[in-house]
Amino acid sequence: MKRWFAIMVGVLVVATVACAAAPAAVGYTVPRDAAAADAASGDDLEGGDGGAGSLDDDAATWSPYLRGALAVQARGCPACHQSSDPADGVLSGQSTPVPGTRIYGKNLTPDPETGLGALTDAQILRMLRMGKDEDGNALCEVMPRFLDMGVDEQSAVLVYLRALTPVHRAVPAGTCALLPTDGGDSGGPNACPGLAGPDEVAPCHACRTPPCQANGCFNGYVCALSTSTCQPPGPGCD
Numbered sequence: 001m002k003r004w005f006a007i008m009v010g011v012l013v014v015a016t017v018a019c020a021a022a023p024a025a026v027g028y029t030v031p032r033d034a035a036a037a038d039a040a041s042g043d044d045l046e047g048g049d050g051g052a053g054s055l056d057d058d059a060a061t062w063s064p065y066l067r068g069a070l071a072v073q074a075r076g077c078p079a080c081h082q083s084s085d086p087a088d089g090v091l092s093g094q095s096t097p098v099p100g101t102r103i104y105g106k107n108l109t110p111d112p113e114t115g116l117g118a119l120t121d122a123q124i125l126r127m128l129r130m131g132k133d134e135d136g137n138a139l140c141e142v143m144p145r146f147l148d149m150g151v152d153e154q155s156a157v158l159v160y161l162r163a164l165t166p167v168h169r170a171v172p173a174g175t176c177a178l179l180p181t182d183g184g185d186s187g188g189p190n191a192c193p194g195l196a197g198p199d200e201v202a203p204c205h206a207c208r209t210p211p212c213q214a215n216g217c218f219n220g221y222v223c224a225l226s227t228s229t230c231q232p233p234g235p236g237c238d
Helices: 002-019 064-074 121-130 151-163
Strands: 175-178 222-224 229-231
Touching (some): 064 151
Antiparallel strands (some): 222 229
16 A cells, blocks of 8 residues: 555656646644634534545555645646646646636635635635635535545645645636536447546546536536546537
8 A cells, every 4th residue: 555655646746846846845834723713613624534535544654745745636626726837836726717617726825815825724624625715605616525524634735735836826716607508418328438427427526516417527528537527528429
């Protein structure tokens, strides 16, 4: 298992370096009172009972930064929050909308004006687990609610996000309204090899709640199984 984790971390680090040099998290201490600071709101930020969001016992021996980087990758965050231009840095948001929507992935770097730098740990965790912004308002439904994210994973993700190079990059505000669909159907199982249709259970992370489809996408999109990302059906898949 350690060898497997080392390979996965190696792949992630190489991909991250291709976008920007990953800063060291040496000396960074995660505040442990995030849940206590938010107790008055009634939101259970600690949550998680170990389940799918928990870190493996072997993974726990690695640094919080590396565990956080792996968790962010596994949760599919780069699909919506990573620019296609490496010059934009790591997880600095997208200037093009998420496919099928008018929504733009937020800047997740610690920049205090355009990113998460001005938010508390409790506010960031509320976004991740409850789908609420810094003012307590619901985020768009295409943002997954990671209710299974355990305390250890929460702490590791915070370390990783706080250690990213701050990028001052504003992204468009967007709107939660989905783009109109032509009502097409991507077909049944194996209609397109490597793609899961709307009614097939698949590992895409574009959304988790209605109007989310069984494959984790929305608006008639299919899930590419090799990358766990959503995309339009395309020719021969409608």
